Amino acid sequence: MELNLTEEQEMIVxxxxxFVQNEILPLEMQLDPDADALPAEHKTRLVEKVKQMxxxxxxxxxxxxxxxxxxxxxxxxxxxxSQHRAGLYVPCYGVFGGAGLAQLFEANDxxxxxxxxxxxxxxxxxxxxxxxxxxxxDPARAIETRAVxxxxxxxxxxxxxxxxxxDKADYxxxxxxxxxxxxxxxxxxxxxxTDTPGFHVRRIVHTLRSARYATELQFEDMRVPARNxxxxxxxxxxIANDRLSRQRIPYSAGCxxxxxxANKMAVEYAKQRETFGAPLxxxxxxxxxxVDNEIDIRHARWVTLEAADKAEKGEPFRTEAAxxxxxxxxxxxxxxxxxxxxxxxxxxxxxxPFERWYREMRIRRIGEGPSEVQRHIIARDILGSSLR
Amino acid sequence: MxxxxxxxxIDLNEENLQQVNGNLGIYQLADDxxxxxxxxxxxxxxxFGLQGELRDALQQQTAARFxxxxxxxxxxxYQELLxxxxxxxxxxxxxxxxxxxxxxxxxxPA
Numbered sequence: 001m002e003l004n005l006t007e008e009q010e011m012i013v014x015x016x017x018x019f020v021q022n023e024i025l026p027l028e029m030q031l032d033p034d035a036d037a038l039p040a041e042h043k044t045r046l047v048e049k050v051k052q053m054x055x056x057x058x059x060x061x062x063x064x065x066x067x068x069x070x071x072x073x074x075x076x077x078x079x080x081x082s083q084h085r086a087g088l089y090v091p092c093y094g095v096f097g098g099a100g101l102a103q104l105f106e107a108n109d110x111x112x113x114x115x116x117x118x119x120x121x122x123x124x125x126x127x128x129x130x131x132x133x134x135x136x137x138d139p140a141r142a143i144e145t146r147a148v149x150x151x152x153x154x155x156x157x158x159x160x161x162x163x164x165x166x167d168k169a170d171y172x173x174x175x176x177x178x179x180x181x182x183x184x185x186x187x188x189x190x191x192x193x194t195d196t197p198g199f200h201v202r203r204i205v206h207t208l209r210s211a212r213y214a215t216e217l218q219f220e221d222m223r224v225p226a227r228n229x230x231x232x233x234x235x236x237x238x239i240a241n242d243r244l245s246r247q248r249i250p251y252s253a254g255c256x257x258x259x260x261x262a263n264k265m266a267v268e269y270a271k272q273r274e275t276f277g278a279p280l281x282x283x284x285x286x287x288x289x290x291v292d293n294e295i296d297i298r299h300a301r302w303v304t305l306e307a308a309d310k311a312e313k314g315e316p317f318r319t320e321a322a323x324x325x326x327x328x329x330x331x332x333x334x335x336x337x338x339x340x341x342x343x344x345x346x347x348x349x350x351x352x353p354f355e356r357w358y359r360e361m362r363i364r365r366i367g368e369g370p371s372e373v374q375r376h377i378i379a380r381d382i383l384g385s386s387l388r
Numbered sequence: 389m390x391x392x393x394x395x396x397x398i399d400l401n402e403e404n405l406q407q408v409n410g411n412l413g414i415y416q417l418a419d420d421x422x423x424x425x426x427x428x429x430x431x432x433x434x435x436f437g438l439q440g441e442l443r444d445a446l447q448q449q450t451a452a453r454f455x456x457x458x459x460x461x462x463x464x465x466y467q468e469l470l471x472x473x474x475x476x477x478x479x480x481x482x483x484x485x486x487x488x489x490x491x492x493x494x495x496x497p498a
Contacts, residue, residue: 032431032432032433032463033431033432033433034462034463035463037491165493167493167494167495168492168493168494194494200498201493201495201496202496202498203495203497204464204467204471204495206459206464206465207461210461210462211463211464212464213467213468215493
Protein backbone atom coordinates (compact mmCIF):
# COMPACT_ATOMS: atom_id res chain seq x y z
CA MET A 1 0.00 0.00 0.00
CA GLU A 2 1.27 3.45 -0.94
CA LEU A 3 1.72 5.48 2.25
CA ASN A 4 1.85 8.95 0.69
CA LEU A 5 -1.21 10.67 -0.70
CA THR A 6 -1.17 11.40 -4.41
CA GLU A 7 -1.38 15.00 -5.62
CA GLU A 8 -4.99 14.43 -6.61
CA GLN A 9 -5.83 13.00 -3.19
CA GLU A 10 -4.14 15.96 -1.46
CA MET A 11 -6.14 18.37 -3.61
CA ILE A 12 -9.54 16.72 -3.06
CA VAL A 13 -8.97 16.23 0.66
CA UNK A 14 -7.98 19.90 0.97
CA UNK A 15 -11.10 20.96 -0.90
CA UNK A 16 -13.39 19.00 1.43
CA UNK A 17 -11.50 20.21 4.50
CA UNK A 18 -12.10 23.83 3.43
CA PHE A 19 -15.73 23.06 2.72
CA VAL A 20 -16.22 21.76 6.27
CA GLN A 21 -14.43 24.76 7.77
CA ASN A 22 -16.07 27.45 5.64
CA GLU A 23 -19.56 26.08 5.08
CA ILE A 24 -20.47 23.53 7.73
CA LEU A 25 -18.88 24.79 10.95
CA PRO A 26 -20.34 28.35 10.80
CA LEU A 27 -23.84 27.03 10.07
CA GLU A 28 -23.58 24.44 12.79
CA MET A 29 -22.96 27.13 15.40
CA GLN A 30 -26.52 28.36 14.82
CA LEU A 31 -28.21 24.98 15.22
CA ASP A 32 -29.37 23.10 18.28
CA PRO A 33 -26.36 21.15 19.60
CA ASP A 34 -28.15 17.87 18.88
CA ALA A 35 -29.47 18.84 15.45
CA ASP A 36 -28.90 16.47 12.56
CA ALA A 37 -30.35 18.48 9.68
CA LEU A 38 -29.72 21.83 8.04
CA PRO A 39 -32.51 24.26 7.23
CA ALA A 40 -33.83 23.37 3.76
CA GLU A 41 -32.53 26.50 2.03
CA HIS A 42 -28.98 25.89 3.25
CA LYS A 43 -29.08 22.22 2.33
CA THR A 44 -30.19 23.00 -1.22
CA ARG A 45 -27.48 25.64 -1.59
CA LEU A 46 -24.73 23.37 -0.29
CA VAL A 47 -25.83 20.38 -2.38
CA GLU A 48 -25.45 22.61 -5.45
CA LYS A 49 -22.02 23.65 -4.29
CA VAL A 50 -20.95 20.02 -3.81
CA LYS A 51 -22.24 19.15 -7.28
CA GLN A 52 -20.13 21.97 -8.72
CA MET A 53 -17.14 20.50 -6.88
CA UNK A 54 -17.85 17.21 -8.69
CA UNK A 55 -18.14 15.30 -5.44
CA UNK A 56 -21.87 14.65 -5.16
CA UNK A 57 -22.89 11.03 -4.54
CA UNK A 58 -19.56 9.88 -3.17
CA UNK A 59 -20.59 6.26 -2.64
CA UNK A 60 -22.35 5.94 -5.99
CA UNK A 61 -20.37 3.93 -8.58
CA UNK A 62 -19.16 6.04 -11.53
CA UNK A 63 -21.32 4.06 -13.99
CA UNK A 64 -24.37 5.33 -12.09
CA UNK A 65 -23.22 8.93 -12.03
CA UNK A 66 -21.01 9.07 -8.95
CA UNK A 67 -17.51 10.60 -8.99
CA UNK A 68 -14.76 8.31 -10.22
CA UNK A 69 -12.85 8.01 -6.96
CA UNK A 70 -11.08 4.99 -5.54
CA UNK A 71 -11.94 3.50 -2.16
CA UNK A 72 -8.90 4.97 -0.40
CA UNK A 73 -9.75 8.49 -1.54
CA UNK A 74 -13.38 7.99 -0.52
CA UNK A 75 -12.20 6.89 2.90
CA UNK A 76 -9.92 9.92 3.22
CA UNK A 77 -12.89 12.14 2.36
CA UNK A 78 -15.11 10.36 4.87
CA UNK A 79 -12.52 11.18 7.53
CA UNK A 80 -12.64 14.87 6.55
CA UNK A 81 -16.42 15.08 6.23
CA SER A 82 -17.05 13.92 9.78
CA GLN A 83 -14.96 16.59 11.49
CA HIS A 84 -17.80 18.58 13.01
CA ARG A 85 -20.35 18.22 15.80
CA ALA A 86 -22.94 16.19 13.85
CA GLY A 87 -20.29 14.55 11.70
CA LEU A 88 -20.32 11.06 13.17
CA TYR A 89 -23.80 10.16 11.98
CA VAL A 90 -24.58 12.93 9.48
CA PRO A 91 -21.29 13.94 7.87
CA CYS A 92 -21.75 17.40 6.38
CA TYR A 93 -25.50 16.98 7.03
CA GLY A 94 -25.81 14.77 3.97
CA VAL A 95 -25.01 17.45 1.39
CA PHE A 96 -22.57 15.10 -0.36
CA GLY A 97 -25.51 12.80 -1.17
CA GLY A 98 -25.22 9.07 -1.13
CA ALA A 99 -26.28 5.86 -2.75
CA GLY A 100 -28.62 4.85 0.06
CA LEU A 101 -28.88 1.09 -0.13
CA ALA A 102 -25.88 -0.20 -2.05
CA GLN A 103 -27.49 -3.65 -2.39
CA LEU A 104 -29.79 -2.21 -5.05
CA PHE A 105 -26.88 -2.05 -7.47
CA GLU A 106 -27.26 -5.84 -7.57
CA ALA A 107 -31.00 -5.62 -8.33
CA ASN A 108 -32.52 -6.74 -11.63
CA ASP A 109 -33.45 -4.17 -14.29
CA UNK A 110 -37.10 -3.95 -13.24
CA UNK A 111 -36.14 -3.38 -9.61
CA UNK A 112 -33.53 -0.80 -10.59
CA UNK A 113 -36.20 1.15 -12.50
CA UNK A 114 -38.62 1.04 -9.58
CA UNK A 115 -36.22 1.59 -6.67
CA UNK A 116 -32.56 2.29 -7.51
CA UNK A 117 -32.90 5.09 -10.07
CA UNK A 118 -35.59 7.02 -8.13
CA UNK A 119 -33.33 6.72 -5.06
CA UNK A 120 -30.32 8.09 -6.93
CA UNK A 121 -32.49 10.97 -8.19
CA UNK A 122 -33.49 11.72 -4.59
CA UNK A 123 -37.14 10.84 -5.22
CA UNK A 124 -37.29 7.79 -2.97
CA UNK A 125 -35.54 6.58 0.15
CA UNK A 126 -35.19 3.14 1.67
CA UNK A 127 -34.35 1.42 4.94
CA UNK A 128 -32.34 -1.69 5.80
CA UNK A 129 -34.43 -4.12 7.86
CA UNK A 130 -32.25 -6.86 9.31
CA UNK A 131 -32.11 -6.78 13.13
CA UNK A 132 -34.93 -8.38 15.13
CA UNK A 133 -35.83 -8.38 18.83
CA UNK A 134 -34.35 -11.90 18.96
CA UNK A 135 -30.85 -10.53 18.21
CA UNK A 136 -28.69 -8.53 15.87
CA UNK A 137 -25.17 -9.93 16.16
CA ASP A 138 -26.07 -13.28 14.63
CA PRO A 139 -28.76 -12.31 12.16
CA ALA A 140 -28.62 -15.53 10.16
CA ARG A 141 -29.90 -17.50 13.13
CA ALA A 142 -31.85 -14.75 14.89
CA ILE A 143 -34.21 -13.92 12.04
CA GLU A 144 -37.69 -15.11 13.01
CA THR A 145 -39.68 -13.02 10.55
CA ARG A 146 -41.29 -15.56 8.24
CA ALA A 147 -42.22 -15.32 4.59
CA VAL A 148 -44.56 -17.96 3.19
CA UNK A 149 -45.28 -18.30 -0.52
CA UNK A 150 -48.86 -17.81 -1.68
CA UNK A 151 -49.14 -18.05 -5.46
CA UNK A 152 -47.05 -15.27 -6.99
CA UNK A 153 -46.79 -13.48 -3.66
CA UNK A 154 -45.10 -13.96 -0.33
CA UNK A 155 -46.87 -13.30 2.96
CA UNK A 156 -44.56 -11.80 5.59
CA UNK A 157 -45.20 -11.82 9.34
CA UNK A 158 -42.79 -10.70 12.05
CA UNK A 159 -41.01 -7.70 13.49
CA UNK A 160 -37.77 -5.71 13.27
CA UNK A 161 -36.09 -3.39 15.74
CA UNK A 162 -33.41 -0.65 15.69
CA UNK A 163 -34.32 0.18 12.10
CA UNK A 164 -33.27 3.67 10.99
CA UNK A 165 -35.47 5.75 8.74
CA UNK A 166 -38.30 3.26 8.23
CA ASP A 167 -40.95 5.78 9.24
CA LYS A 168 -39.92 8.14 6.45
CA ALA A 169 -38.89 5.61 3.81
CA ASP A 170 -40.75 4.71 0.64
CA TYR A 171 -39.45 1.16 0.65
CA UNK A 172 -37.13 -1.09 2.60
CA UNK A 173 -35.02 -4.21 2.34
CA UNK A 174 -36.63 -6.74 4.67
CA UNK A 175 -34.84 -9.98 5.48
CA UNK A 176 -37.18 -12.88 6.22
CA UNK A 177 -36.86 -16.60 6.76
CA UNK A 178 -38.14 -18.53 3.76
CA UNK A 179 -36.75 -21.95 4.68
CA UNK A 180 -37.08 -22.52 8.43
CA UNK A 181 -34.54 -25.36 8.73
CA UNK A 182 -31.71 -23.97 6.58
CA UNK A 183 -30.05 -21.46 8.95
CA UNK A 184 -28.24 -18.76 7.04
CA UNK A 185 -29.20 -20.50 3.81
CA UNK A 186 -32.87 -19.96 4.47
CA UNK A 187 -33.06 -16.16 4.49
CA UNK A 188 -34.39 -14.07 1.60
CA UNK A 189 -34.25 -10.32 1.03
CA UNK A 190 -37.52 -8.66 -0.03
CA UNK A 191 -37.98 -5.10 -1.29
CA UNK A 192 -41.08 -3.89 0.56
CA UNK A 193 -43.04 -0.73 -0.20
CA THR A 194 -43.91 1.00 3.06
CA ASP A 195 -47.48 1.67 1.93
CA THR A 196 -48.11 -2.10 1.71
CA PRO A 197 -51.06 -3.10 3.94
CA GLY A 198 -49.71 -4.83 7.03
CA PHE A 199 -46.57 -2.66 7.27
CA HIS A 200 -46.54 -0.85 10.61
CA VAL A 201 -44.08 1.46 12.36
CA ARG A 202 -45.12 0.61 15.90
CA ARG A 203 -42.87 2.89 17.89
CA ILE A 204 -39.82 5.06 18.02
CA VAL A 205 -36.83 3.69 19.89
CA HIS A 206 -35.06 6.52 21.70
CA THR A 207 -31.33 6.08 22.13
CA LEU A 208 -28.25 8.03 23.20
CA ARG A 209 -28.55 9.81 19.88
CA SER A 210 -31.05 12.46 20.76
CA ALA A 211 -31.53 13.81 17.25
CA ARG A 212 -32.13 10.57 15.41
CA TYR A 213 -34.19 7.63 16.51
CA ALA A 214 -34.60 4.04 15.48
CA THR A 215 -37.95 2.38 14.88
CA GLU A 216 -39.66 -0.87 15.70
CA LEU A 217 -41.57 -2.45 12.81
CA GLN A 218 -44.32 -5.03 12.69
CA PHE A 219 -45.45 -6.96 9.64
CA GLU A 220 -48.95 -8.42 9.71
CA ASP A 221 -49.84 -10.62 6.74
CA MET A 222 -47.89 -8.25 4.53
CA ARG A 223 -48.23 -9.41 0.90
CA VAL A 224 -45.14 -8.84 -1.26
CA PRO A 225 -44.91 -9.89 -4.91
CA ALA A 226 -42.24 -12.46 -5.83
CA ARG A 227 -40.74 -9.97 -8.30
CA ASN A 228 -39.66 -7.97 -5.24
CA UNK A 229 -37.18 -10.61 -4.10
CA UNK A 230 -33.73 -9.02 -4.25
CA UNK A 231 -31.18 -11.52 -5.53
CA UNK A 232 -32.10 -15.15 -5.20
CA UNK A 233 -34.46 -17.03 -2.94
CA UNK A 234 -32.67 -18.19 0.24
CA UNK A 235 -29.56 -16.17 -0.66
CA UNK A 236 -30.47 -13.06 1.28
CA UNK A 237 -27.88 -13.46 3.98
CA UNK A 238 -25.05 -13.05 1.48
CA ILE A 239 -26.57 -9.67 0.56
CA ALA A 240 -26.70 -8.64 4.21
CA ASN A 241 -23.22 -9.91 4.94
CA ASP A 242 -21.60 -8.13 2.02
CA ARG A 243 -23.19 -4.89 3.13
CA LEU A 244 -21.96 -5.36 6.69
CA SER A 245 -18.33 -5.84 5.59
CA ARG A 246 -18.30 -2.89 3.17
CA GLN A 247 -20.06 -0.58 5.58
CA ARG A 248 -17.36 -1.09 8.20
CA ILE A 249 -14.84 1.04 6.28
CA PRO A 250 -16.76 4.35 6.09
CA TYR A 251 -18.14 3.60 9.56
CA SER A 252 -14.56 3.51 10.84
CA ALA A 253 -13.60 6.62 8.88
CA GLY A 254 -16.32 8.67 10.58
CA CYS A 255 -14.96 7.72 14.00
CA UNK A 256 -11.45 8.74 13.00
CA UNK A 257 -12.67 12.12 11.74
CA UNK A 258 -14.40 12.88 15.01
CA UNK A 259 -11.32 11.78 16.97
CA UNK A 260 -9.16 14.13 14.89
CA UNK A 261 -11.55 17.05 15.42
CA ALA A 262 -11.73 16.39 19.17
CA ASN A 263 -7.98 16.10 19.48
CA LYS A 264 -7.36 19.34 17.58
CA MET A 265 -9.62 21.15 20.02
CA ALA A 266 -7.89 19.53 22.98
CA VAL A 267 -4.43 20.54 21.72
CA GLU A 268 -5.53 24.16 21.29
CA TYR A 269 -7.24 24.22 24.66
CA ALA A 270 -4.23 22.70 26.41
CA LYS A 271 -2.02 25.47 25.03
CA GLN A 272 -4.37 28.25 26.18
CA ARG A 273 -5.77 27.05 29.48
CA GLU A 274 -3.60 27.82 32.49
CA THR A 275 -3.53 26.09 35.86
CA PHE A 276 -1.30 27.16 38.74
CA GLY A 277 0.44 29.68 36.51
CA ALA A 278 1.31 27.45 33.58
CA PRO A 279 -0.56 26.16 30.51
CA LEU A 280 -2.12 22.71 30.67
CA UNK A 281 0.15 21.67 27.81
CA UNK A 282 3.17 21.94 30.14
CA UNK A 283 1.74 19.22 32.41
CA UNK A 284 3.00 15.75 31.71
CA UNK A 285 -0.40 14.26 32.59
CA UNK A 286 -1.97 16.28 29.77
CA UNK A 287 0.91 15.72 27.34
CA UNK A 288 0.56 11.97 27.71
CA UNK A 289 -3.15 12.11 27.04
CA UNK A 290 -2.46 14.04 23.84
CA VAL A 291 0.29 11.60 22.88
CA ASP A 292 -2.04 8.65 23.44
CA ASN A 293 -4.66 10.41 21.33
CA GLU A 294 -2.22 10.83 18.48
CA ILE A 295 -1.18 7.19 18.62
CA ASP A 296 -4.79 5.99 18.73
CA ILE A 297 -5.73 8.18 15.77
CA ARG A 298 -2.79 7.13 13.59
CA HIS A 299 -3.32 3.47 14.43
CA ALA A 300 -6.99 3.62 13.47
CA ARG A 301 -6.28 5.64 10.34
CA TRP A 302 -3.75 3.17 8.96
CA VAL A 303 -5.75 0.01 9.54
CA THR A 304 -8.81 1.65 7.99
CA LEU A 305 -6.89 2.82 4.93
CA GLU A 306 -5.40 -0.67 4.60
CA ALA A 307 -8.89 -2.16 4.55
CA ALA A 308 -9.95 0.39 1.94
CA ASP A 309 -6.87 -0.39 -0.16
CA LYS A 310 -7.58 -4.12 -0.13
CA ALA A 311 -11.25 -3.57 -0.96
CA GLU A 312 -10.23 -1.33 -3.87
CA LYS A 313 -7.84 -3.96 -5.24
CA GLY A 314 -10.53 -6.63 -5.05
CA GLU A 315 -8.59 -8.60 -2.45
CA PRO A 316 -10.28 -10.28 0.54
CA PHE A 317 -10.76 -7.56 3.15
CA ARG A 318 -13.17 -9.01 5.70
CA THR A 319 -10.50 -9.32 8.41
CA GLU A 320 -9.08 -5.86 7.68
CA ALA A 321 -12.56 -4.30 7.73
CA ALA A 322 -13.30 -5.98 11.06
CA UNK A 323 -9.98 -4.72 12.48
CA UNK A 324 -10.68 -1.22 11.20
CA UNK A 325 -14.12 -1.20 12.79
CA UNK A 326 -12.85 -2.59 16.07
CA UNK A 327 -9.83 -0.29 16.34
CA UNK A 328 -11.44 2.90 15.02
CA UNK A 329 -14.47 2.72 17.29
CA UNK A 330 -12.54 1.76 20.42
CA UNK A 331 -9.63 4.17 19.81
CA UNK A 332 -11.90 7.09 18.95
CA UNK A 333 -13.95 6.45 22.08
CA UNK A 334 -10.81 6.75 24.18
CA UNK A 335 -9.73 9.91 22.33
CA UNK A 336 -13.04 11.66 22.94
CA UNK A 337 -12.99 10.58 26.57
CA UNK A 338 -9.49 12.05 27.08
CA UNK A 339 -10.50 15.28 25.32
CA UNK A 340 -13.39 15.68 27.75
CA UNK A 341 -10.98 15.16 30.62
CA UNK A 342 -8.65 17.84 29.27
CA UNK A 343 -11.54 20.30 28.90
CA UNK A 344 -12.75 19.65 32.45
CA UNK A 345 -16.27 20.91 33.20
CA UNK A 346 -16.65 22.51 29.79
CA UNK A 347 -16.10 19.10 28.23
CA UNK A 348 -19.45 17.82 29.43
CA UNK A 349 -21.53 20.88 28.55
CA UNK A 350 -23.59 21.36 25.42
CA UNK A 351 -21.44 24.42 24.68
CA UNK A 352 -18.88 22.02 23.20
CA PRO A 353 -19.38 19.04 20.88
CA PHE A 354 -17.62 16.49 23.11
CA GLU A 355 -20.68 15.34 25.04
CA ARG A 356 -22.50 14.57 21.77
CA TRP A 357 -19.49 12.75 20.36
CA TYR A 358 -19.13 10.82 23.63
CA ARG A 359 -22.74 9.63 23.51
CA GLU A 360 -22.74 8.81 19.82
CA MET A 361 -19.34 7.16 19.90
CA ARG A 362 -20.62 4.73 22.51
CA ILE A 363 -23.15 3.46 20.01
CA ARG A 364 -20.39 2.91 17.47
CA ARG A 365 -18.87 0.10 19.51
CA ILE A 366 -22.16 -1.77 19.10
CA GLY A 367 -23.59 -0.70 15.73
CA GLU A 368 -22.60 -2.57 12.54
CA GLY A 369 -21.45 -5.49 14.68
CA PRO A 370 -20.14 -4.99 18.23
CA SER A 371 -16.44 -5.18 19.12
CA GLU A 372 -16.85 -8.79 20.25
CA VAL A 373 -18.22 -9.83 16.87
CA GLN A 374 -15.34 -8.09 15.11
CA ARG A 375 -12.89 -10.05 17.29
CA HIS A 376 -14.85 -13.21 16.48
CA ILE A 377 -14.53 -12.53 12.74
CA ILE A 378 -10.78 -11.90 13.06
CA ALA A 379 -10.28 -15.02 15.20
CA ARG A 380 -12.23 -17.11 12.70
CA ASP A 381 -10.06 -15.89 9.86
CA ILE A 382 -6.87 -16.56 11.83
CA LEU A 383 -7.87 -19.96 13.16
CA GLY A 384 -9.97 -21.12 10.24
CA SER A 385 -12.41 -23.99 10.61
CA SER A 386 -10.89 -25.17 13.89
CA LEU A 387 -12.83 -22.40 15.63
CA ARG A 388 -16.19 -23.54 14.36
CA MET B 389 -42.96 2.49 28.07
CA UNK B 390 -46.03 4.38 26.91
CA UNK B 391 -45.37 6.77 24.09
CA UNK B 392 -48.27 8.98 25.19
CA UNK B 393 -47.85 11.54 27.94
CA UNK B 394 -50.09 10.43 30.76
CA UNK B 395 -49.45 13.22 33.27
CA UNK B 396 -52.25 15.80 33.51
CA UNK B 397 -52.15 19.36 32.25
CA ILE B 398 -51.94 22.10 34.87
CA ASP B 399 -52.78 25.80 34.64
CA LEU B 400 -50.20 27.96 32.93
CA ASN B 401 -49.63 30.66 35.56
CA GLU B 402 -46.74 32.17 37.44
CA GLU B 403 -47.26 30.01 40.51
CA ASN B 404 -47.07 26.74 38.54
CA LEU B 405 -44.21 28.05 36.44
CA GLN B 406 -42.13 28.44 39.58
CA GLN B 407 -42.24 24.65 39.95
CA VAL B 408 -40.65 24.12 36.53
CA ASN B 409 -36.88 23.97 36.38
CA GLY B 410 -34.58 24.92 33.52
CA ASN B 411 -34.14 21.37 32.26
CA LEU B 412 -34.01 20.14 28.70
CA GLY B 413 -37.23 18.47 27.64
CA ILE B 414 -40.53 18.71 25.82
CA TYR B 415 -43.71 20.57 26.70
CA GLN B 416 -47.27 20.70 25.51
CA LEU B 417 -49.56 23.71 25.63
CA ALA B 418 -53.34 23.20 25.75
CA ASP B 419 -56.57 25.18 25.89
CA ASP B 420 -58.87 25.05 28.89
CA UNK B 421 -60.42 21.83 27.51
CA UNK B 422 -56.95 20.17 27.50
CA UNK B 423 -56.85 20.10 23.71
CA UNK B 424 -53.22 20.23 22.64
CA UNK B 425 -52.38 23.53 20.93
CA UNK B 426 -48.65 23.09 20.60
CA UNK B 427 -45.87 20.60 21.24
CA UNK B 428 -42.46 22.17 21.71
CA UNK B 429 -39.09 21.50 23.22
CA UNK B 430 -36.42 23.19 25.28
CA UNK B 431 -33.14 22.27 23.64
CA UNK B 432 -29.48 23.00 24.07
CA UNK B 433 -29.92 26.59 22.91
CA UNK B 434 -32.80 27.38 25.29
CA UNK B 435 -31.44 29.94 27.72
CA PHE B 436 -33.58 28.85 30.67
CA GLY B 437 -34.72 25.44 29.48
CA LEU B 438 -38.34 24.42 29.97
CA GLN B 439 -39.05 27.29 32.31
CA GLY B 440 -37.84 29.79 29.73
CA GLU B 441 -39.95 28.31 26.96
CA LEU B 442 -43.06 28.22 29.14
CA ARG B 443 -42.47 31.75 30.40
CA ASP B 444 -42.53 32.91 26.77
CA ALA B 445 -45.84 31.08 26.31
CA LEU B 446 -47.25 32.68 29.46
CA GLN B 447 -46.31 36.15 28.24
CA GLN B 448 -47.84 35.50 24.84
CA GLN B 449 -51.04 34.16 26.48
CA THR B 450 -51.44 31.56 23.77
CA ALA B 451 -52.49 28.71 26.05
CA ALA B 452 -54.33 28.04 29.30
CA ARG B 453 -52.60 24.89 30.47
CA PHE B 454 -49.33 23.00 30.07
CA UNK B 455 -47.43 19.85 30.92
CA UNK B 456 -43.76 18.94 30.60
CA UNK B 457 -41.50 15.93 30.36
CA UNK B 458 -37.82 16.23 31.22
CA UNK B 459 -35.68 14.38 28.72
CA UNK B 460 -32.27 14.72 27.11
CA UNK B 461 -33.80 13.08 24.01
CA UNK B 462 -35.86 16.22 23.46
CA UNK B 463 -35.57 16.20 19.67
CA UNK B 464 -36.70 12.62 19.08
CA UNK B 465 -39.40 12.84 21.77
CA TYR B 466 -40.66 16.05 20.14
CA GLN B 467 -40.85 14.34 16.75
CA GLU B 468 -42.54 11.31 18.29
CA LEU B 469 -45.27 13.40 19.91
CA LEU B 470 -45.92 15.27 16.67
CA UNK B 471 -46.16 11.96 14.78
CA UNK B 472 -48.54 10.66 17.42
CA UNK B 473 -50.74 13.76 17.10
CA UNK B 474 -50.69 13.38 13.34
CA UNK B 475 -51.71 9.72 13.65
CA UNK B 476 -54.53 10.56 16.09
CA UNK B 477 -55.95 13.70 14.47
CA UNK B 478 -54.63 13.74 10.90
CA UNK B 479 -52.90 17.08 11.45
CA UNK B 480 -50.38 18.80 13.68
CA UNK B 481 -51.39 20.87 16.73
CA UNK B 482 -52.68 24.29 15.55
CA UNK B 483 -49.79 26.34 16.90
CA UNK B 484 -47.09 24.09 15.41
CA UNK B 485 -45.72 24.96 11.99
CA UNK B 486 -47.80 22.97 9.45
CA UNK B 487 -44.71 22.68 7.25
CA UNK B 488 -43.10 20.48 9.90
CA UNK B 489 -45.29 17.63 8.73
CA UNK B 490 -42.96 17.28 5.75
CA UNK B 491 -40.12 16.33 8.05
CA UNK B 492 -42.09 13.80 10.06
CA UNK B 493 -42.20 10.06 9.73
CA UNK B 494 -45.34 7.94 9.84
CA UNK B 495 -46.26 6.17 13.04
CA UNK B 496 -49.04 3.60 13.44
CA PRO B 497 -49.05 2.89 17.18
CA ALA B 498 -50.77 -0.36 18.16
